Amino acid sequence: MSSAQGSGAMGVFGGTFDPVHYGHLRTALELLEYAELAQMRFMPAGVPPHRATPHADARTRVALVQAAIEGESRFCVDDRELRRDGPSWTVDTLRELRSEHGARPICLVVGMDAFIGLTSWHRWEEILDLAHLLVAHRPGWQAPADGVLGQLLRERRVDTGAALHASRAGRIGICAVTQLEISSSAIRELVRAGREPRYLVPDPVCRLLAASGCYKAAAERH
Known part of the structure; x- marks a missing residue:
């Protein structure tokens, strides 16, 4: 694990990052600034329970995020x-x-689509005992007004990111983030087709994708 600042509120940004792209990076930066986080941890998933097995192997996905x-x-x-x-x-x-x-305050980053499905998560009731939720709000999704999640928002939503520093867990912050229409699956298809993913991913990621050949090899396996 790479080290970063060791005190202050921490963000946790999970995903397969298969591969990581500018949409992930811009969202992470905007949420970090909104909540005044000292650190944002990118947490590549090993065996995602609700998604298909990642195409690139674990070592490659970590190297891509590091790059x-x-x-x-x-x-x-x-x-x-x-x-x-x-x-x-x-x-x-x-x-x-x-x-x-x-x-230390811990802020779990989720998209609004994931938040809407929160009650289907494994032991979801425990999550707010352990962390705040920092919800990335994009156009086309609306925060729930009714039901369990609507009640949760009425009880736990904060008005500012700074308010997440007042306790270690249990609050919900919602931040509108820039919508960048970039998808990891589209990047994988570009790479498999021998086309250039430049300007969708940082240049070091672009070079690593070319050097590793991971998605061409993954396509052969699949």
Whole structure:
């Protein structure tokens, strides 16, 4: 794991990052600034329970994220889910982080689409005991007004990112982020077709994709 600033509120940004792209990076930066985070941890999923198996292997995906965030001291990679056997349950990751960081505020980054599906998550009720939720709001999605999630928002939503620093967990912040229509699947298809993904990913990622041949090899396996 790369090191970054070791105190202050921490963000946790999970995903397959297959591959990481500018949409991920811009969202991470905007949320970091909104919540005044000291650090944003990119957490590549090992065995995502609700998604297909990643196309690139774990080592390559970590290397891609490391290449993407080089030069931004507030970003780091945490590969614990890749080193853990079994499904990459978010609640297990948060329990580990909480045991390591005591009362440090932890903000779990989720998209509004993921937040809307929160009640389907494994042991979802425990998540807000362990972390805040930092919701990336994009056009086309609306925060729930009714039901369990509507009630949760009425009870726990904060008006500013700075308010997430007042406690270690349990609050919900929502931040509108820039919508960049970039998808990892489209990048994989470009690479497989021998086309250039430049300007969709940082140049170091572009070079690593070309050198590794990971998506062409993955296409052959699949």
